[in-house]
Amino acid sequence: MKMEPFVRTEMLSEQPAPLGETGVLKWMRENLFSSILNSIISILALVAIILAFMVLMSWAMQPSWASTSLSQCQDDPAITGACWGVINNRFNQLMFGFYPRVEQWRPTLAFILMLVAVAPVLFNNLPRKMMWFSVVYPFLAVILLWGGTIWGPLLVLAGFAIGFILFKVLFGIVGNLAAMLIAVFATLLWWLYGVSMVAEVLSGIIPIGLEPIESSKFGGFMLSITIGVSGIALSLPIGIMLALGRQSDMFIIKTLSVGFIELIRGVPLITLLFVASVLLNFFLPPGTDFDLILRVIIMVTIFASAYMAEVIRGGLAALPSGQYEAADALGLDYWQSMRLIIMPQALKISIPGIVGNFIGLFKDTTLVSIIGLLDPVGLIVTIQGSSDWNGIVWELFLFVAMMFWIFTFTMSRYSMYLENKLKTTH
Amino acid sequence: MKKSVLLGTIAAVGVMAGVASAGTLDDVKANGVLKCGVSTGLVGFAAPDANGNWEGFDVGICRAVAAAVLGDSDAVQFVPLSSKVRFTALSSGEIDMLARNTTWTFSRDVDLGFTFTGVNYYDGQGFMVRKDLGVASATELDGATICITTGTTTELNLADYFRVNGMSYEPVPIETNAEAQQQYLSGACDVFTTDASALAATRATFENPDEHMLLPEIVSKEPLGPLVREGDEPWGDIVRWTLNALITAEELGVTQANVAEMAKGTDNPEINRMLGSEGDLGGMLGLDSDWAVRVIAAGGNYGELFESNIGETSVIGLSRGLNALWTQGGLIYTPPFR
Structure with a gap:
C-alpha cells in the first residue's frame, strides 16, 4: 500500500497562546519568579508590602471622623489609631485659612474658573476663542479673591488697551522703536498714577464690587495655590525673556540678564522671603501698606524665573545651530525666528525641566510658613497650638502631603502627556 | 565690621521709622483696629479655634488693649509671627504691640529698642x-x-x-x-x-x-510679657496699665461678672479710681473714663484669664505657682492706681 504523505489542505485557525505564555502569568514568571533567588526575593517583598499595608490600614481605618478633640479620640476605646476628626474639624481652615465663611464661594469659584482658564493653554483641541477668557482670568481672580471695587483691575486691564492703541497710532508717525517706548511709558504712567485716581472717581459714581478681604485672611491651600499659580504663570514668560536675554548679542541686555540670573540663583529662596517679609518694611516709608502676599509672590516669581531661564537656556543650547541659520536663511527677523522656529523646539526639549521647576515651585510655597504666613504647613503648627488638637501630628501631615501629591502628580502626568503628543521621532 | 555697619544702618532706619510713626495711639484709633503680634500657635497662649477666632492667654492681653483703646475686644487683627520675624515686625511698625510669650531680657530691652510693659507670665x-x-x-x-x-x-x-x-x-x-x-x-x-x-x-x-x-x-528665669516699640511712651503706658488693670482687678476682686456693678461706685476708692467713677485716670492715658471697665469685661481679670486658658481647670492645668498674686506668695504685683 502506498503511503499517502500527509498534506494539510486547510490553514489551522489561530489558537490563543498557552496560558503560561500570556498575560499576568507570563509577566509574573518572567519578572518575579525567573529564578529561585528571584522567587524568594519576590515572596519576601510581597509579604513585607502586605504587612506594611496592613499596619497602615489598621492605623488609618478608625471610626474617628466625628471626634472634636484629641482627648476625645484617646478616651474612646473604639479608636486605637488615627484621629481623623482633626481633618473634619479643621477642613475649612486647611482649605481657606481665615477667609470669612460666607465669602468662601469666591476662592472656590476662582479655582474652578482657573481650571477653565488653563484648559485652552494645556489642550490645543479646545476652541481657540477660550484663550480670551484665559487672558481676562487673572483680573477676574484678583477681583474674586481680594474683592473691593471692580474698577481697579478693570482699569489696569485697560492700560494694555491704551498702550496697544497708542502704539498703533504712533507706529506710522514716529516709527517702531519710538512708538514702542512711548506706548510702554504711557502705560506705566497710567498704572502708577492714572488707575488709582480714576478708580476712585468711578467707584464713587458706580460702586460695583465685592466685600474686600485682606490678604491676612488668606491661608491654607488657597494661599499655596494663589502663590504657586501666580509664580508658575509669571515665571515662564519672564524666564523665556531672561534666557533669550542671556543669549543676546546686545551687551547691556546680556549683562543684566546674566547678573539677574546669577544673583537670584545664588541666594536661597528663604532668604528672599525674609527680605520680602522683614527687610522691605524698613526701606519702605512708614505707613506704606505693601501687601505681604504680593511681596511674597514677587519674590517667588523672580526666584522661579531665574531657574526657569536656565532650564530654557538648556533647551536653546540643545538646538543644532543649523536651525538658527535656517531661520536666518528664510529671511525671518529675530522675533519671527524665535517664535516660529527656535522656541517651539527649545520649549519642547525643556518640558521635563520646566514641569520639574513648576512642581518644585509649588512645593516651595510651604516655605512661607517660616515667615508666619499660614499655608497648610504653617496651619499644622497653628492647629497643634489649639488645646483641642495639641499633640496631633501624623494625621495632619499625611493629609497635607496627600493634597500636595495630588497637585504635583497631576502636573507630572500632564507633562508626560505633552511630551508624548509633541514627540516627532519614530 | 561691615556687618555691624549694616546692622547699624538697619537699626537707624528702624529708629527713624519708629519716630516717624510716633503716636501709635492715634494710628490705632484711625485704623479702628489693633494689630497685635501673636504666636503662630502655642497651646494656651495663642491659637485660633475651628472658626478662626483667636483664643489664649496672650490673645487675652491683645483683646484687653483693644477694648481699652477702641471699645471693642474684637477689633484686633491678629498677626501670627514666627519667633524669627517677631522683633522686626514690631520695630518696622507692621504691628502695634507684641504679645507672643517673649522673654524680657537685657539685650531685647536695651539693644533692640523695645519697651517691655510688664510680665504676664513668669516661666522657667x-x-x-x-x-x-x-x-x-x-x-x-x-x-x-x-x-x-x-x-x-x-x-x-x-x-x-x-x-x-x-x-x-x-x-x-x-x-x-x-x-x-x-x-x-x-x-x-x-x-x-x-x-x-x-x-x-x-x-x-x-x-x-x-x-x-x-x-x-x-x-x-523666663519672664514673659507684652512689648511695644521704644520711643512712644504714651502707647507703652496704655499697654502697661491695661495689664496692671487686669492684675489689680484680681487683687481687688473685680471680675467679669461684677465689673459693671462695681463701675457704678463702691466703698473702695482704688476700685473707684480704676473704674473711673472717681478721678480721671483714663483721661491721663488719653482714653475715656470707662477704659478699665471694658478691659475687665473683655475676658475677665488676670486670674480669670489665667484659669480659662492655662489654669488648673483648663486642659493644660498649670498651677499658679510664681504667677499667684503677691498677696498669695507669688510674684504678680502692680503699682497702685492713684
Whole structure:
C-alpha cells in the first residue's frame, strides 16, 4: 500500500497562546519568579508590602471622623489609631485659612474658573476663542479673591488697551522703536498714577464690587495655590525673556540678564522671603501698606524665573545651530525666528525641566510658613497650638502631603502627556 | 565690621521709622483696629479655634488693649509671627504691640529698642522625664540624652546648668515643639527640656501622662510679657496699665461678672479710681473714663484669664505657682492706681 504523505489542505485557525505564555502569568514568571533567588526575593517583598499595608490600614481605618478633640479620640476605646476628626474639624481652615465663611464661594469659584482658564493653554483641541477668557482670568481672580471695587483691575486691564492703541497710532508717525517706548511709558504712567485716581472717581459714581478681604485672611491651600499659580504663570514668560536675554548679542541686555540670573540663583529662596517679609518694611516709608502676599509672590516669581531661564537656556543650547541659520536663511527677523522656529523646539526639549521647576515651585510655597504666613504647613503648627488638637501630628501631615501629591502628580502626568503628543521621532 | 555697619544702618532706619510713626495711639484709633503680634500657635497662649477666632492667654492681653483703646475686644487683627520675624515686625511698625510669650531680657530691652510693659507670665526652663527612669532631680541627669530646641535661650541655659553642676549630656537638636514631642515619646532622648509651661502643656497631650513627670528644678528665669516699640511712651503706658488693670482687678476682686456693678461706685476708692467713677485716670492715658471697665469685661481679670486658658481647670492645668498674686506668695504685683 502506498503511503499517502500527509498534506494539510486547510490553514489551522489561530489558537490563543498557552496560558503560561500570556498575560499576568507570563509577566509574573518572567519578572518575579525567573529564578529561585528571584522567587524568594519576590515572596519576601510581597509579604513585607502586605504587612506594611496592613499596619497602615489598621492605623488609618478608625471610626474617628466625628471626634472634636484629641482627648476625645484617646478616651474612646473604639479608636486605637488615627484621629481623623482633626481633618473634619479643621477642613475649612486647611482649605481657606481665615477667609470669612460666607465669602468662601469666591476662592472656590476662582479655582474652578482657573481650571477653565488653563484648559485652552494645556489642550490645543479646545476652541481657540477660550484663550480670551484665559487672558481676562487673572483680573477676574484678583477681583474674586481680594474683592473691593471692580474698577481697579478693570482699569489696569485697560492700560494694555491704551498702550496697544497708542502704539498703533504712533507706529506710522514716529516709527517702531519710538512708538514702542512711548506706548510702554504711557502705560506705566497710567498704572502708577492714572488707575488709582480714576478708580476712585468711578467707584464713587458706580460702586460695583465685592466685600474686600485682606490678604491676612488668606491661608491654607488657597494661599499655596494663589502663590504657586501666580509664580508658575509669571515665571515662564519672564524666564523665556531672561534666557533669550542671556543669549543676546546686545551687551547691556546680556549683562543684566546674566547678573539677574546669577544673583537670584545664588541666594536661597528663604532668604528672599525674609527680605520680602522683614527687610522691605524698613526701606519702605512708614505707613506704606505693601501687601505681604504680593511681596511674597514677587519674590517667588523672580526666584522661579531665574531657574526657569536656565532650564530654557538648556533647551536653546540643545538646538543644532543649523536651525538658527535656517531661520536666518528664510529671511525671518529675530522675533519671527524665535517664535516660529527656535522656541517651539527649545520649549519642547525643556518640558521635563520646566514641569520639574513648576512642581518644585509649588512645593516651595510651604516655605512661607517660616515667615508666619499660614499655608497648610504653617496651619499644622497653628492647629497643634489649639488645646483641642495639641499633640496631633501624623494625621495632619499625611493629609497635607496627600493634597500636595495630588497637585504635583497631576502636573507630572500632564507633562508626560505633552511630551508624548509633541514627540516627532519614530 | 561691615556687618555691624549694616546692622547699624538697619537699626537707624528702624529708629527713624519708629519716630516717624510716633503716636501709635492715634494710628490705632484711625485704623479702628489693633494689630497685635501673636504666636503662630502655642497651646494656651495663642491659637485660633475651628472658626478662626483667636483664643489664649496672650490673645487675652491683645483683646484687653483693644477694648481699652477702641471699645471693642474684637477689633484686633491678629498677626501670627514666627519667633524669627517677631522683633522686626514690631520695630518696622507692621504691628502695634507684641504679645507672643517673649522673654524680657537685657539685650531685647536695651539693644533692640523695645519697651517691655510688664510680665504676664513668669516661666522657667524645666525638665520632663519618664517616671520609670527613676530620676527624682535634675542633678541626677549626668550623661543623659536631652531633646532641645535649637537657637533658643533654652540651649544656652542647659549648657550653663550642666557646666555649673559638673555634668555631661548628649544633646538631640530639635526644630519644633511638636517634633520634640515625637522624639521624646519614641525614646530618642531620655529628657525633654523647654519652658515649664510648654512641658506641662505637652505632657497633658500624652496618651498616658502619668508615666511622665516634671523634675522640680527650674534652671532659668523666663519672664514673659507684652512689648511695644521704644520711643512712644504714651502707647507703652496704655499697654502697661491695661495689664496692671487686669492684675489689680484680681487683687481687688473685680471680675467679669461684677465689673459693671462695681463701675457704678463702691466703698473702695482704688476700685473707684480704676473704674473711673472717681478721678480721671483714663483721661491721663488719653482714653475715656470707662477704659478699665471694658478691659475687665473683655475676658475677665488676670486670674480669670489665667484659669480659662492655662489654669488648673483648663486642659493644660498649670498651677499658679510664681504667677499667684503677691498677696498669695507669688510674684504678680502692680503699682497702685492713684
